[in-house]
């Protein structure tokens with residue numbers, strides 16, 4: 001029977017339907033197993049991991065491997081590189097990925113080149129001699145939309161075979177399946193939408209390449225970055241409702257983005273669901289929805305590189321954005337994203353967010369009532385913007 005994703009999320013990864021068997025994958029708390037069975041030891045596998053891997057693998061169109069965190073999943077993929085390999089990475093990729101790559105390159109293990117993913121000619125020239133291209137779309141926190149198909153084409157057209165890896169955390173497999181565009185490996189921070197309740201740290205790698213999949217599983221055994229059975233239970237439980245959570249979050253995000261876009265107190269809104277957004281057309285083609293991350297800027301609009309850090313305009317943008325984050329009541333001021341609760345933060349407060357304008361607030365829109373969310377943001381903007 002052919003199933004839609006909403007049905008797969010609910011029905012896959014269940015124990016066999018024999019009379020008396022539990023409907024849910026049980027929590028198996030055991031580090032070791034009776035000999036000569038399928039699992040020998042807890043670092044190899046766990047029944048709940050397998051349920052999650054069955055679901056996410058099916059949705060992405062490959063073989064999934066569960067890890068203890070998104071970073072563990074990312075590290076496992078990067079660790080498959082040979083010494084001296086060159087990695088081309090989109091410059092506004094997740095900060096942890098860039099930090100990890102820079103750390104390896106500073107110790108002479110690999111060579112790293114950062115590129116602007118929207119500038120295809122510069123990506124093409126950077127790919128010369130590269131072994132891996134690391135992409136992410138939509139990006140964090142600028143919410144830019146990259147042309148995945150074109151980037152894959154560039155990576156595969158050169159002399160060497162460049163392995164393309166896509167971080168699909170923002171889109172989830174429901175909105176975008178990078179493997180279908182020819183991407184070789186997908187990674188997820190399952191901490192975000194897949195679990196959806198801000199109560200688990202987890203990560204997943206998916207690939208349709210079987211030898212590579214075996215190497216990834218081997219990385220997990222060797223590095224030992226495994227998820228505990230209780231976390232796996234929480235992740236699996238969250239995953240069952242991904243479709244409805246995302247649908248509501250996305251609807252709310254569209255509503256808030258249009259409210260913010262028409263508000264004079266807001267300098268700029270970045271959300272590919274807005275017809276005026278530079279990524280709108282591309283996102284309409286390569287995604288089946290626009291996601292639930294909305295970034296917006298308050299204070300004077302700052303063009304990076306043109307306005308000096310610490311200047312009065314810069315500080316004004318920073319101060320207004322900080323005030324908005326402190327003033328919300330229903331939304332939560334905090335980092336992370338993809339949970340049922342609406343989270344927001346001024347991203348530039350982090351030292352590594354050098355590509356982010358000072359007044360940019362990233363909003364991870366949750367599943368609360370859309371009008372309540374707008375009332376909260378409206379009041380927070382009223383208290384914060386244009387006030388001395």
Ligand SMILES: *Cc1c(COP(=O)(O)O)cnc(C)c1O
Pocket residue numbers: 069070071072094096140167169170188189190191192201202203
């Ligand atoms: C959070 C995040 C990660 C890192 O995942 P953890 O689960 O925190 O280790 C990687 N990529 C993206 C896009 C993320 O948002």
